[in-house]
Amino acid sequence: MASDDSLYHAGAMRWLIDPPFAGSDHWSTRFPLTLSFAAVIAVFGNNFTAFAVTAIIFYVVLVAAVGVFAAKAFTPRTGWIAALLAATLPVVVVHASTVSVDLLEAAALLTGAWLVGSAAEDRVGLMRAAAGGAMFGVAVLCRETSVLALAVLGPLLIGRPFSRRVLIACAFGAALVLVGEALFQYAMTGEPLRRYVIAFNHDEHIDRAANHEGNFLLWAPLDPLLVLLINDDFGLLFWMAGVALIAGTWRVTPANRRAPFLLLALIAASSFLLVSVLYTKLVLNPRYFMLAALAAIILVAAWLDRVTPLVRTLVLALLVSTNLLLMSVGNAHPRWGMEALVLAAEAHPRATIAGAPNDVARADIAMNFLGQSNIRPLPAHGGDLIVAPADAAPAGNVVARYPSPPTRLGAALRWLGLEPLVPASIARRMFTPSPDMVLVRPQGG
Secondary structure, three states: OHHHHHHHHHHHHHHHOOOOOOOOOOOOOHHHHHHHHHHHHHHHOOOOHHHHHHHHHHHHHHHHHHHHHHHHHHHHHHHHHHHHHHHHHHHHHHHHOOOHHHHHHHHHHHHHHHHHHHHOHHHHHHHHHHHHHHHHHHHHHOOOOOOHHHHHHHHHHHHOOOOHHHHHHHHHHHHHHHHHHHHHHHHHEEEEEEHHHHHHHHHHOOOOOHHHOOOOOOOOOOHHHHHHHHHOOOHHHHHHHHHHHHHHOOOOOOOHHHHHHHHHHHHHHHHHHHHOOOOOOOOHHHHHHHHHHHHHHHHHHHHOOOOHHHHHHHHHHHHHHHHHHHHHOOOOOHHHHHHHHHHHHHOOOOOOOOHHHHHHOOOOOHHHOOOOOEEEEEEOOOOOOEEEEEEHOEEEEEEEEEOOOOOHHHHHHHHHHHHHHHOOHHHHHHOOOOOEEEEEEEOOO
């Protein structure tokens, strides 16, 4: 995508080229990700395979964590159902298509909730709680907003419903990780809280227009709930979670199995409520509600484990097919202008290709992997070829065309010959979700 993944790549490369690296921005200080990415690059080389492998590793880790959590908290069948739902949930799959911190952060929080929620007050249990706290610390290093989820641990120190000793051990484990990172920053830069200073100053870079991307918003106090209920990243998940609650899934869960899921639910609720309250500081992006989605998945899986085989099959078929349908209508090439620029540069290595400055900037990694440098931002110089949208291209000879790839559903409808039957108002988003691009030799060029 040449978006945040390019920034993580830069941080990972610094660890390989000039270690140790304290990080220089909001992204490169997320050490659990950049160090993992660096390790994959060291094995697979500096190429797009390393991007894909890193993203898939995070995806597999999260799906496995969901499945194991559900299996241990409820039953093995609940675990398999939860893993299936997590593996096909759009908000998970979409963020498994690029290198991003969301899945790693969610897996750390989920693992920490299991370890702390299932810890006893004996020596082994307290060590388990400390390990869970360490996972919470890792989540904070992934993204500082994890503290919104973990804020609920403070009120729980009253000793109910979780042991105060267990929570203190958890805090000790988290402190080891966070103080360790602060000491590293102090040794490298002289500023122990440097990552937090960078994070607090990141707010000015947030694009508030993203609130309206894929969201159905009506009224600020209600909007966060609408993100859960009406969004293609979640599909029918939260509606089914409501059914599971009404069906009394929580009440029939054995008391000795409730603690880990209760802690997860409290952490997810804390994150949801505080993100909702801070909506003027954060973007109402579905990925900020991923922990709530994972808790909902486990709840729905526990409900489906108890219903009849027919109901289970029908509901799973509905959820999975809806998830796949919603993903199939998404634009898999949102940076098509950049992709077309790279394709043109690769096809014409001896020509200089001019394109939109933003596309040129985003093409940096792809061009580096090609071993070429024959692109420049507009305006074009004499003799340059130009990549531009087909409906806004300069006059001249069209050397090549780069039609927008259709969505997955659009491609299937086109293959079936059903494209003429799609209404015009839908057809554009289905068959040409990005502008068609052309490579032009300007008149007189």
